[in-house]
Amino acid sequence: MKEIFLKKLENQLGLTRSDPTSFMFVKALAETASELIRTEWNGTEKTIREEKLRRVYYFSAEFLTGRSLRMNLMNMGLWESAGELAASYGFDLLELLEEEPDSGLGNGGLGRLASCFLDSLASLKLPAMGYGIRYRYGLFSQAIEESRQREKPDAWVDKGDFWGVERPDDFRKIYIGGHVHMSQDQKGKLQFRIDPSEVIHAYPFDYPITGADGKNIGTMRLWEARSPQGFNLDLFNREEHIPAWSDDDQARSLSAVLYPTDQGVKGKHLRLKQQYFFVSASLQDMTERFRRDFAGDWQKFPEQHVIQLNDTHPVLAIPELMRLLMDREGLPWETAWDICTRTFAYTNHTVLSEALETWPVTFIHDLFPRIAMIIEEIHKRLENDLSARENGNSYRIIRNGLIHMAPLAIYGSKSVNGVAALHTEILKDSVLKDWYAVYPDKFNNKTNGITHRRWLIHSNPDLTALIDRGIGKEWHGNPEMLSKLADLSGDSAFLEELKNIKDRNKEKFSRYLKKETSIETDPSSLFDFQVKRIHEYKRQLLNILNIAGRYLDMKDFPGREIQPRTFFIGGKAAPGYFIAKEIIFMANRVGETLRKDPLCKGKLQLVFLPNYRVSMAEKIFPAAEISQQISTAGKEASGTGNMKFMMNGALTMGTLDGANIEIFEKAGKENNYPFGLDTPGVIEARSNYSPGEFLSRNAGAARILEAFEKGVFGPPEDFAPLLGHIRHNDEYLVLPELEAHRAALEATDRGYADTMSWQKKSLLNIAGSGYFSSDRTIGDYNRDIWHLSPLGSSPK
Numbered sequence: 001m002k003e004i005f006l007k008k009l010e011n012q013l014g015l016t017r018s019d020p021t022s023f024m025f026v027k028a029l030a031e032t033a034s035e036l037i038r039t040e041w042n043g044t045e046k047t048i049r050e051e052k053l054r055r056v057y058y059f060s061a062e063f064l065t066g067r068s069l070r071m072n073l074m075n076m077g078l079w080e081s082a083g084e085l086a087a088s089y090g091f092d093l094l095e096l097l098e099e100e101p102d103s104g105l106g107n108g109g110l111g112r113l114a115s116c117f118l119d120s121l122a123s124l125k126l127p128a129m130g131y132g133i134r135y136r137y138g139l140f141s142q143a144i145e146e147s148r149q150r151e152k153p154d155a156w157v158d159k160g161d162f163w164g165v166e167r168p169d170d171f172r173k174i175y176i177g178g179h180v181h182m183s184q185d186q187k188g189k190l191q192f193r194i195d196p197s198e199v200i201h202a203y204p205f206d207y208p209i210t211g212a213d214g215k216n217i218g219t220m221r222l223w224e225a226r227s228p229q230g231f232n233l234d235l236f237n238r239e240e241h242i243p244a245w246s247d248d249d250q251a252r253s254l255s256a257v258l259y260p261t262d263q264g265v266k267g268k269h270l271r272l273k274q275q276y277f278f279v280s281a282s283l284q285d286m287t288e289r290f291r292r293d294f295a296g297d298w299q300k301f302p303e304q305h306v307i308q309l310n311d312t313h314p315v316l317a318i319p320e321l322m323r324l325l326m327d328r329e330g331l332p333w334e335t336a337w338d339i340c341t342r343t344f345a346y347t348n349h350t351v352l353s354e355a356l357e358t359w360p361v362t363f364i365h366d367l368f369p370r371i372a373m374i375i376e377e378i379h380k381r382l383e384n385d386l387s388a389r390e391n392g393n394s395y396r397i398i399r400n401g402l403i404h405m406a407p408l409a410i411y412g413s414k415s416v417n418g419v420a421a422l423h424t425e426i427l428k429d430s431v432l433k434d435w436y437a438v439y440p441d442k443f444n445n446k447t448n449g450i451t452h453r454r455w456l457i458h459s460n461p462d463l464t465a466l467i468d469r470g471i472g473k474e475w476h477g478n479p480e481m482l483s484k485l486a487d488l489s490g491d492s493a494f495l496e497e498l499k500n501i502k503d504r505n506k507e508k509f510s511r512y513l514k515k516e517t518s519i520e521t522d523p524s525s526l527f528d529f530q531v532k533r534i535h536e537y538k539r540q541l542l543n544i545l546n547i548a549g550r551y552l553d554m555k556d557f558p559g560r561e562i563q564p565r566t567f568f569i570g571g572k573a574a575p576g577y578f579i580a581k582e583i584i585f586m587a588n589r590v591g592e593t594l595r596k597d598p599l600c601k602g603k604l605q606l607v608f609l610p611n612y613r614v615s616m617a618e619k620i621f622p623a624a625e626i627s628q629q630i631s632t633a634g635k636e637a638s639g640t641g642n643m644k645f646m647m648n649g650a651l652t653m654g655t656l657d658g659a660n661i662e663i664f665e666k667a668g669k670e671n672n673y674p675f676g677l678d679t680p681g682v683i684e685a686r687s688n689y690s691p692g693e694f695l696s697r698n699a700g701a702a703r704i705l706e707a708f709e710k711g712v713f714g715p716p717e718d719f720a721p722l723l724g725h726i727r728h729n730d731e732y733l734v735l736p737e738l739e740a741h742r743a744a745l746e747a748t749d750r751g752y753a754d755t756m757s758w759q760k761k762s763l764l765n766i767a768g769s770g771y772f773s774s775d776r777t778i779g780d781y782n783r784d785i786w787h788l789s790p791l792g793s794s795p796k
């Protein structure tokens, strides 16, 4: 290793310098790891190909990887040597890791789930490949200026992509726009030829996914868009520099930016092009490899491949595979359709109707005319299949000039899954009820999970060491064995150690925050977190209003004893989501008011964490004592942050929503703080609710809103948009649940006062968290949908 490293470092340094900067050092270290990974990686790819192993292809518009150096060094067994190398140059390896750019090619839960899945697939030695887009700009970085969110581009590629390996020989051509020419061959069979108005080249970059012991290396293949002809040399020679680059810039713009919204956008041609771009490139890749290796025996395609669609974003893959099989390979419709419906599987991540994807038929016609023809034919055949059904309308793929992506996904897939038990039930009995009636066997649940390697072993080494001392190390490979910790719940020395580790992690987080943001916090206070994308349904507003209420109580009764508590709220708002941005503004304003009031010192603080991202999350979970998961019941499909908190010993203060329900089951309700309306309760409460009338009867809620309107938190007019909104349109029942949320906060304060019983609850949460490892989730997908054999399991 050292030899390779010195070579790489020499390359970094060039001729003029002798002392590496920390960035150069890290880059050289990553390149060293890369080179050592390469051998194993080639081996994995070779085995899959030679043994003709069935493989899952995870199609996702987002992969929220975060940093990789620590995981890769540890998985490859290079951690110790890397530490020594660093020390010999006077560096601290842990500090060096902070120099790696945090790869944020995703918005939130859905993108992070994709990355956790790739980690588990590699660790379980299952043959897999992730396919997506190599955005040049990941999710924007968030700054807070004058209490408001400001977005700045995240140019992660420019800072240095440590891991991507370019494969220029595997580029694919993507046709956009133009016309379809139909002709007949000698046998009278219809032929389709696309005469495109635009051709884009897709260049693949491969990223290694090192499994737990570095023996099976998975692949994430991300596509980058380029112009086929590069820049225009003729224009350049005529000194027309800007026009000379315009074709290339336009082509590259296709993979330039991740859309920064996690609910979908309307009317954006570029987004639709991105989706088609990456699925077309990926399917051409797969079909061409298959043609080479299987001599075009297409019946075998579904035996060799299963494609998991991460939401509807990659759903154009269904008509695109139809096109490739029919127009390129000459298969008849029926055969092609049969192959598709045996290959695809679809995961739904939302019940919010505004988030279900639709695209105008005209867009698809203009951008992908051949795909439009195929979707129309699928639509017609679906109409025929289901003509006898009532409610025929809800099945239609094309309705009111819009293509509905979920119906296309369901019809073209063999499996449809939700991401938590409650979510799947809601799909079956309301959102997709009619579909469930026709295809009950397609529907199944796969409760989400998170990789315990990143989210516990690597981000909380002290807790990991304690667990190892308590129950041994076997749980690293079999996380459900964490349940053995329950045997130690009466061991006061062990609980004491658990507390000490949490205290140390809180201090560490405090120091990190001070360094990153210059915000000071008191690690002896209770650390309470709500970190996730900002959304009305996630109800950050509920949290903020009760923090404001707590402050008003303190002012009214300054002598009253109170549990010192620090509330942390973090998350990004979609740049076009006005109300979400107003919520960030309010959080910051309340935070500032508390900070300025000496009454709050050592008792009550609200910190808005700027630029919440994977690398910050890794420092948050180990330091958390309360995890707030307070979405309106029925709205959060699953949540996955909730699992990361639980696994690090935080107690959940949450509603009966998404995976919270399963968390309460596995860790015990009595060890957590469930509160609020359940899903039927929400529907019932909403049916006769008017915020105005509610406020006239509820002095507690009215008092908090009025404090803002009286200027307690700064100029009242600043809050007028948000408060005006909530007074008239409280779709997510913030006001009616204020009281239940306040009561839950108080219950946690009381619970926290009994230190040892709190630690016991914390331990029982960790003990129950093994189920939420993505290893379990991947095992479930494999058992029910994928049916893959691990590498090394087939007899030679």
Ligand code: 26Q
Residues within 6 Å of the ligand: 107, 108, 109, 110, 111, 113, 259, 261, 262, 263, 264, 265, 271, 313, 349, 350, 357, 419, 448, 636, 637, 638, 639, 640, 658
């Ligand atoms: C769609 C069309 C156009 C532009 C953007 C989008 C888009 C992008 C991202 C729509 C949705 C998303 C992301 C959704 C998401 O993160 N959902 C979360 O998925 C998690 C993993 O299953 C769940 O735990 C969360 O409950 C769910 O909100």
